[in-house]
């Protein structure tokens with residue numbers, strides 16, 4: 476069901492500084508930024524091999540990213556696993572007793588369909604499953 480690690484989501488408190496680090500200091504390819512209003516985040520993308528690094532900055536104190544940083548500080552926020560059909564994947568996971576944050580797909584950056592598995596069902600890891608229409 477899972478194809479690959481689609482991206483790593485990294486929570487940052489200063490997106491401009493983090494972009495500078497990943498692009499200029501580390502030399503990763505920079506593919507631009509996008510605001511996802513629904514999740515109250517601004518994201519920056521760095522394609523890297525089969526996967527990518529996604530930096531996430533809160534755009535609102537209410538953002539899940541703001542809350543995460545408040546509790547745990549900046550760092551790896553989630554791992555995203557690619558699937559062909561996120562609705563089907565949700566159904567399969569629910570059928571296996573996996574707790575889902577999203578039981579219906581929602582729209583993430585780049586128009587991807589995404590859903591989050593509840594970290595109570597994983598060893599404390601927030602796992603996103605994601606389906607992209609562009610491939």
Ligand code: ZN
Pocket residue numbers: 482483484529553555603
């Ligand atoms: Zn993500």
